[in-house]
Amino acid sequence: MTSGRGPHVGGTSGYTQYVHLVNNYYVSVGGHAIDSQVGAVTLAEGNYFNTVTTPSVSGSAGNEYFIQSSSELSACQSALGRTCQANTLLSSGSVSRANTAVLTALKAQSAVTGYSPMTASAAATYVQANAGVGKIN
Numbered sequence: 150m151t152s153g154r155g156p157h158v159g160g161t162s163g164y165t166q167y168v169h170l171v172n173n174y175y176v177s178v179g180g181h182a183i184d185s186q187v188g189a190v191t192l193a194e195g196n197y198f199n200t201v202t203t204p205s206v207s208g209s210a211g212n213e214y215f216i217q218s219s220s221e222l223s224a225c226q227s228a229l230g231r232t233c234q235a236n237t238l239l240s241s242g243s244v245s246r247a248n249t250a251v252l253t254a255l256k257a258q259s260a261v262t263g264y265s266p267m268t269a270s271a272a273a274t275y276v277q278a279n280a281g282v283g284k285i286n
Contacts (some may be wrong), residue, residue, distance in 0.1 A: 155182040155272065159189030159211045166190065167254065169261050171234075172279075175201050185211030185265035190254045192216075192279035193246075195266040197273035198251075201241040214251035215244045228252035229262050237269035 154177065158168045168185075170193045175182045181203040189283030198204045205215050214233045215238040216222055225233035228254065238244070255261045267275065 155184065156182075156189050157186065159186040162187050163261070164188045167258060167261075168192070169194075169255070169264070171196070171264065171266045172275075174273045175199065175204070178202060181191055183213070184217075185209050185213040187211060189213065190251050191275075192225075192251055192261065193236055195269050196236045196273055197239070197269040197276075198236065198241040199239045199273070201238075202246050203242050204236070204238060205244045205246055207222035207245065207248075208227045212248045212251050212254075213246040214248055215246040217244065217247075219248050224249060225252060230256075231262060232265070234266045234268050241249050266275045 150221040156170060158283055159166050163189050168191045170191060173196045176199040178201040182198060182201050183193060183205040187210040191211060193215045205213060216233060222235050223235055
C-alpha cells in the first residue's frame, strides 16, 4: 500500500503548472492520489483508481477537472475538440472537482488537445501488463 506518492501539483503562488494526468493505474493507495494546489491547472482523465482512499484531495486551492459524469465528459470533449475519457473509481473515495477554467486554459495546449487517451479500463489493463517490477519494455 502506498500513500503520499501521488502527484502534488502546484504549491507556489504566482506560478502556473499545466498538468495532464492521463491513463494511470492507482491501486491500494491509503492516502491521496492527486493533490492540486495553488497554481495548478490539472486535467485528470482516463485514470483507474482501484481501492484508493482519496483519489483527489478536496478543498485544495488548485484548479482541477476530474472527469466522472457524462456531463463532465461532454464539456471536456466540447472544449478540447477531441474524445475525452472518464476516470474509473472502484472501491475508492468520491471526487467532486470539475473546474471548467481548466478546460479553457488547456484548449490552447496542443499536447492535450492532440492526445488520444485510452479508456480507464484499457489503461489499467495496459499498465498491469507492461509496468512494474521485472517488466522492461
